[in-house]
Each structure stands twice: as C-alpha cells, then as structure tokens.
Amino acid sequence: MNFDLNDMQSMLADSIEKYISNEYDFESRQKYAASKQGYSTKVWQTFAELGWTVVPFSEEDGGFDGGAIDLMVVMERFGRGLLVEPYLANIVLAGGILKRLASTQQKERWLYPVIAGEKQAALAHVEPQSRYDLANIRCTAEQRDDGWLLNGAKSYVLNARNANVLVVAARTSAGTSSEQGISLFVIDPASTGIAITDYATVDGHQAGDISLLNVSAPKDALLGEPGNGFAALDATIDDAILAVCAEAVGIMQVLTDKTVEYSKSRVQFGVPIGSFQALQHRMVDMLTGVEQARSLLMWATMVNANGSEDAKRAVSSIKYMVGTTGRKIGEEAVQIHGGMGVTWELDVAHYFKRLITIGQIFGNSDWHLDKLADCGPARSR
C-alpha cells in the first residue's frame, strides 16, 4: 500500500516542473496560444528532446514503456502549467490508435515521426451527430480495388490545423451505431477531397471540422483488421479520459492554491477577504474537492494500469467527478477572485476555461453518470 511515485516517475515529474517554472510562464503560454499554430514548435521540440513524447509508448516503439501512472504524472504537470502544446492530440489520441493498430511499416511512416516531434497528428472520431457515443459513426469507407474511398464529416478534431498525419474512424460495414464495422485509417490530410475548417477553442487550444468527399486512400491506409477498430478507439479514449482528468486535477490544485493566496492578500473593508468565514468554508470545499478528485484519479489510473475489472467504472467515475467537482472549483475560483476573476488578463480565467473544456469532452458528467447507473454491483470489499 503506497501512493508514492517511483524514482523514474519522480524524476519525470521534477524535470517537467523545472521546465515549466523556468521556461513556460503564463505570458509565453498566451503568446503560443495566440500564434498561427496555436503552440510553440520550439517547446514541442524540447518535449521530444527531453523524452516526454515517448512516455506512453513501448520500448519496441522507441518509448519509455510507461503506463497509465507515468502518463498521469506528465498530464498533471501539464495541467498545472496550463500548457497548450498538442500532447493529447499527438501522443494520446492519434498515437494511442497507431500504437495499438499500426503495422511496423505503418508505424515507421506515421507514428515514429510523431513521437520524434517531426510530424503533427490528429484523431478524427467525433461527428456532428455523434455527441459522446463513440460507436455513432456515419463516415464511410468503401473498399475499392486500389484502396478505400472515404466520405463523411468530422467535428472537433484536435490539432487539425497542424496535422500531417490524420487518423480517421470510418464505417466499413453495419449500421450507424454498431460497435461492429468500425475501421480506422491513417491518411495524409493534404489528400484531395479533404477540407479542414479550423478554429480556436475557448480554452486557448485549437481544433477543426473536417469534411471528407470521395477521398481516395491506399490499401495500407487501413489500420488493423477491417471492422474491428472499435476496441482500439474505446481504449484510446479511456486513456485520453484518464489523461485529461490528470490535467484537470493539476488545474484544480492550481486554482485552489491561487484562490487561497489571493484571499490572504486582497483587502476589503480593512481586512483580508480570507478572514471571512463565508469564503473560508468555500475554500475548504475546494480543497476537499481537489483531494477527493486526486484520490479517485489515483485509483482510476491504478486499476486501469493493472487491467482490473473495475477499469471502465473507474474511468467514468473520475470523469464524472472532474466534470462536477472541477466545474465547482473553477466557478468558485472565479467568484472569490471577484472582478479580476472575469478578466482575460488573469490566468485564473484561463485555467477555468480549460477545466470546463475538459468537463465537456469525451463524455460530460451526465454521460458518465449514466454509465455508472448501468454498472453492476460495486465490489463491496
């Protein structure tokens, strides 16, 4: 029974923390977010050089052989630093599909350059009508003699703007909502028939909507077996949920710390506002929320790392808690910062927006609570 990081994990945590505190202040972050790419190429190169992009990949793939716990360590620190670099899109989402399904040749062409920081990748799985249902895919891929023909529309494709590796979920058979018949493809987003409408998102990140009109893809664009892609998609999104929840816990910690600090220095009516009991109790609730979320994150990450039967339930549990408790903490942080809390100038507002965004993606709290309502009996001991 222990909740400590091992030596490797501690070193990883230290190196990220040191980098953020020395090189990645809030002003830089805002500058990168507002840039054409929406992140800093230089920073991304540094990630690759320092070995952070290899964390969730096997040694065979040139990786760190890290598990869910290592990814949690990375993402929590990224949350604290409010980083905008497309780690989720490249490493967890597109990288998650590629590491699970790609052949050696496919990995060499598509995955390894991404891990090395030479190429940018994106995963297109959300559709305009799908909401949070991963199996709700209308985009089609028809088999032709020389390969595949893709048609359909994709929404909220993170890092679409920069991608030169595009992983697409499409239906090769069966109806619209079946888990059967879903296949994954990796294609060049510069292919004829692909139109990307990219946009900034409220949290300072960037995404895009993609239309695919008679897009021809070669035979070897298919990842894995045709029609059997759902399991890899589902597992990748579970990884992504754990990753963004770790990021959220980092953000919740920062918001709580900043709010408590602010309440000690902000004077109203001749006293620091932190002396008001009405605010003290609310900040204690924030602390309680952070600690509860951190506990649940640790549990969810551990049971997923060791493949326990509680894994699915754990993913929905932490996502539900981050969606509800995270929202509460974000709103309280803004409220207690008063007028300053609603300004663009203050970092708190941007942490808040990222936290709300995390609550909104990969299934919101209602979606996951509904899954929990369907879960079988809890293992009581």
Added chain:
Amino acid sequence: MDISFTDQELAFRDEVRTFFAEEIPSALRAKLERGIEIGKQDQVDYQKLLFRQGYFAPNWPKEYGGPGWTTIQKYIYASEMAAAEAPQIIPFGVNMVGPVIYSFGSEEQKKRFLPDILESNVWWCQGYSEPGSGSDLASLKTRADLEGDHYLINGTKTWTTLGQYADWIFVLARTNTEVARRQEGISFILIDMSTAGISVKPIITLDGAHEVNEVHFENVRVPLENLVGDEGKGWTYGKVLLQHERTNLTGVAHSKVRLARLRKQAGEAIRGAEPLRSDRNFMRRLGAIDVELKALEITDLRTLAAVASGKAPGPESSILKIKGTEVAQMIDALEMEAAGYYALPYVPAQYQVNFDDAARIGYKNETLTSLRYFNNRKASIYGGSNEIQKNIVAKHVLGL
C-alpha cells in the same frame, strides 16, 4: 503507487473475516438482522468475545495489552468488522479514557483501571460537552473545587452517550478559574457514577431513541487520587484523546455495505413493485454516491499509507470527518428514497425481541429507514460540527 495489500496483510484479513463470520453468537446475529437494538449485556458479552480473541484494543501498546498491530492491520480490522455488520464497540473506555490513563495516569491508576477496561468489566461514559457549550468545548463551566483530600464537583454534562449504563465517567472540569486562556485550568477527572450527588436524565432524540443523557453533579465528592496527570492539564490530555477518536472516522466500510445492500435491493421486486433498478434517477444517485465513497476510501488509504510509512498525513486527512459524514448522510437519504411510503410508519415496538416478525409492517427492517435518517443527522454535528471542522481546516491547512 500500489493499492494492494501484502500477502501477510491478506492473510490477516482472512483471519479477521473468518472470525466475524463464524464467532458472532447466532442469537446476537439474529437480533442484528432483525434490527433489534442490542442491550448492555449483549454489548458486554460481545466485547468480552473480542477481548478473548485479542481483538478488543487494537490501538493499545503491547505493554498494556494491545495486539501490536500495524496501522494497516488496524485499518483492515476495522473495515472487516464493519463489512461483517458486526456491532461497533463502545469507544469510551477502550478508545478514549484508556489511552489517556496509560499515557498520563499514575501507575496506581493504570493498575486499577486498565484491566477492567480491556475486559469490559466497567462501562465508561464521556463527560465533555455541557448544556450551552456546543462545539465550543473550552467554554465548559463544571467546577472541581479542592476541599481537603477531595474535589467537590458541581455542574452538568450533556450528550452523554449510553450514560444510563455507565459505571464510571471521565470529566473535564475547571480546577482553576483565574487563568489567562480558557483552555487552562481544566482538569481530567475520573468519577464513579454511583457517588452520591450524581443524577442521570435521559435525552430523547428526534427518532425517539434514548441514546444520550444529561448528567448532573451536585456537590459530588471525588478523591484527589482520581485526578489524571497534572491539575490544569486536562485540555491537553483531552486533545490526545480526540486523536484516538479519529480512528476510522470516515465510516467507509460501513457506507460500502449499505450501498451494496441498496444496489442489491434495487434489483428486487419488493411487494410486487417494479424494481428500483429501472428508475434511472435512483440509479444515477446511487452511482454518484458510489463515486464520492470510492474517492473517500482512497483518501482514507492515502492518509493511512502516510501514517504507516512514518510520515505526517497531508491535507487529505483533514477532510475525512467532513466527507465521511456527508457520504453517510447521502446514503441515509437514498435509503429513504428506496423505502418510499414504508419509511414512514413509526413502530419501534416491532423492533423489540419478542415481537412476532410475521406481524411487522414493512419489508424486513424498512421502517427503521427514517429513524436512521433522523438519528444520523447527529453525525455532522458531534465531535466538532462540520462547520467547526471547516474552520479548523481553514486555519491549520489553508493558513487563513
């Protein structure tokens, strides 16, 4: 990071689990299952059973008769006891006054009191709170005036749990009123409940139960030898005692049993009704409480792991009482939802030993649901209300 127990810990868990599964007398088990309150004799017999097994005083050092368990073993033991729905022990002797006596008492006091606490020969109760003192314990007014070779005790203690059964009471009383801080001048005194001048008056709680009492002291003569430690240091000793009270204060194991029971019950067609499982709102509420409870369980384990490895627990430990009582009260409310109309009949008589179960109203102990709900409102009030807990966290953890 690793949340698993070691093989030795698992073996210990199995041993404790087997004990609770096999050794609780069937007559006692039957009462518990029928929702019948167990009386003084049942409680004492049960505690003696634990003593014979070496399970009664997990927190005591070996030299005073404790089992020498690790922090993790104590946790496993408390969890298994709750999971087996075995009766809780009455903490006032073994978990409260006992540790104060072996930490601060004289050799004479240790010899005189500790064996009877271990063997449950003497029933202790707690004399801390007073009418009007609420969560502000240091405002206590009970006086212990020195008169020759004894103290003269005058005052009133309240919320004295099961004081109607008690042989002895430990009391915080003022031995000096000329002090700079209210916390000074308070002494820790042991009093025989049969002493002349003591009267016990029941307080009936909103569920109709007689669980707590008011205890009046009128010119009660207590020998000086019953003072524990130094005069005027009672507040400090009392705080040590409260640390022992912190053991298993989240009630996670008990809450887990209750949620599991609700989940099982949700699949049953009680009285021919549609099973609650098809009520999405109910199942979502159940799921949401499960999330909080799982988080709390891990928060509890994080605290435990810190203590077990010799570190001071972090800020997570401060939220255990608040969150533990909140979750328990959420379950109380959800049980009310499940029982519906059948939470409402007020029929305490049917939980008497000789009542014919065939004549009962409600499914099993269903009509106890509301009584439990009402009774357990106390949980967020006693031991320093949750608001006081938040004040403490604000001051000592957040530095506000």
